[in-house]
Amino acid sequence: MYPSSFEYARAATVAEAITMLSSDEDAKVLAGGHSLIPLMKLRLASPSMLVDIGRISDLSYVRKDGDQIAIGALTRHRDLETSELLAREVPVLSRVAGQIGDPSVRHAGTIGGSTAHGDGAADLPAALLALGATMVVQGPSGNRTVPAAEFFKGFLETALAPDEILTEIRVPTGFSKFGFQKFNRRAQDWAIVGVVAVRSDRTNVSFINMGPTPLRASAVEERLAAGASVEEAASVADEGTSPSADINASVDYRRHLARVLVQRALSELG
Amino acid sequence: MRVELTVNGQNKAADVEPRTLLVHLLREDFGMTGTNVGCDTSSCGACTVLLDGESVKSCTVLAAQADGRSVTTIEGLASADGTLHPLQRAFQENHALQCGYCTPGMVMVSMSILAENDTLDEATVREGLEGNLCRCTGYHNIVKAVLAAKEEMGAEL
Ligand code: FES
Ligand code: FES
Numbered sequence: 001m002y003p004s005s006f007e008y009a010r011a012a013t014v015a016e017a018i019t020m021l022s023s024d025e026d027a028k029v030l031a032g033g034h035s036l037i038p039l040m041k042l043r044l045a046s047p048s049m050l051v052d053i054g055r056i057s058d059l060s061y062v063r064k065d066g067d068q069i070a071i072g073a074l075t076r077h078r079d080l081e082t083s084e085l086l087a088r089e090v091p092v093l094s095r096v097a098g099q100i101g102d103p104s105v106r107h108a109g110t111i112g113g114s115t116a117h118g119d120g121a122a123d124l125p126a127a128l129l130a131l132g133a134t135m136v137v138q139g140p141s142g143n144r145t146v147p148a149a150e151f152f153k154g155f156l157e158t159a160l161a162p163d164e165i166l167t168e169i170r171v172p173t174g175f176s177k178f179g180f181q182k183f184n185r186r187a188q189d190w191a192i193v194g195v196v197a198v199r200s201d202r203t204n205v206s207f208i209n210m211g212p213t214p215l216r217a218s219a220v221e222e223r224l225a226a227g228a229s230v231e232e233a234a235s236v237a238d239e240g241t242s243p244s245a246d247i248n249a250s251v252d253y254r255r256h257l258a259r260v261l262v263q264r265a266l267s268e269l270g
Numbered sequence: 271m272r273v274e275l276t277v278n279g280q281n282k283a284a285d286v287e288p289r290t291l292l293v294h295l296l297r298e299d300f301g302m303t304g305t306n307v308g309c310d311t312s313s314c315g316a317c318t319v320l321l322d323g324e325s326v327k328s329c330t331v332l333a334a335q336a337d338g339r340s341v342t343t344i345e346g347l348a349s350a351d352g353t354l355h356p357l358q359r360a361f362q363e364n365h366a367l368q369c370g371y372c373t374p375g376m377v378m379v380s381m382s383i384l385a386e387n388d389t390l391d392e393a394t395v396r397e398g399l400e401g402n403l404c405r406c407t408g409y410h411n412i413v414k415a416v417l418a419a420k421e422e423m424g425a426e427l
Contacts, residue, residue, distance in 0.1 A: 104379060
């Protein structure tokens with residue numbers, strides 16, 4: 001399968017990439033390509049131009065910045081999986097990144113690419129939502145930040161304007177305990193349903209593949225905050241979700257999985 | 271567009287359309303048909319090659335993304351006189367292939383597994399092979415071959 005034809009431009013800097021994006025409203029950013037190229041091969045996306053930011057070397061890093069960890073958008077899943085700093089400060093992200101796809105996919109896919117793609121079935125966006133991450137976005141008129149809760153807007157739709165680039169993701173430290181449940185049939189598959197739970201002085205829970213965007217499990221969080229038991233909180237887990245049916249699962253089965261997996265993820269928190 | 275890269279240590283170049291995938295550059299422009307296409311949807315790993323020393327699925331990488339970089343394919347493992355690489359020999363000795371379709375990808379992803387792990391156990395090999403499907407062998411002999419290669423090569427990789 002071939003993608004349909006497009007123009008290719010390689011950017012050396014973020015500023016140059018933004019200029020290229022501004023010149024063509026059907027242009028798309030190419031990072032690792034592991035969300036975009038499959039879509040283009042299936043002709044579900046046919047951008048007129050790809051702006052390749054993959055060689056911008058100063059966008060790949062994991063570093064501590066006060067009580068946050070700053071992650072460059074081009075940091076690959078493999079780099080997250082093997083970062084000692086991340087394992088110590090935000091262990092949930094190393095774990096989640098280490099279970100994306102398979103090792104060869106993790107050598108190419110990036111956190112910025114996965115996040116900007118905004119797939120409700122992807123693992124990292126849901127983890128970032130549970131952590132209350134902040135997205136740093138650069139556009140023609142400078143930088144702005146967008147909280148994860150306002151970033152994922154709809155099916156494959158984010159707060160990014162066509163001429164903006166996600167450059168950095170900031171995650172808070174302090175969520176030292178986590179639970180991660182990814183239910184699938186084969187190791188490398190997408191989650192049929194997944195749950196990320198993180199705990200500091202409060203417990204945040206989010207869903208993978210329970211709606212068109214990653215979702216916070218608000219019903220669970222509210223019950224827990226009001227002192228409910230794990231069982232009570234998990235029993236309402238699918239409230240406020242809107243899963244769809246596909247070859248792997250019906251809507252009811254996904255709702256059932258959501259309740260079971262929330263219970264398991266919360267139990268992992270200890 | 272013009273792409274220039276190193277393939278198995280040799281400088282190569284071609285004029286391609288931007289939409290050309292790395293696997294097609296290798297097979298069609300360079301005539302190197304050792305790298306196979308199976309699923310064409312980044313699931314099966316038949317197309318696995320090393321890009322700057324790390325395994326990637328070449329059906330999901332643009333030739334343009336490999337421009338200026340170094341690619342290693344199955345053709346690059348044996349020495350010029352035909353002596354097999356220890357990993358290839360381990361596949362042969364452990365009967366780690368039947369039809370052979372998955373084998374170039376299995377060998378290349380195993381090169382990455384060997385390079386990334388100072389010591390190897392069965393679980394690590396099995397996890398490392400997660401993105402590569404074999405419809406013939408049942409995997410056991412592939413796992414054995416990778417462990418045997420590690421044994422023989424030690425920390426050499
Ligand atoms: S052909 Fe590339 S992963 Fe199957
Ligand atoms: S040997 Fe036939 S697919 Fe693996």
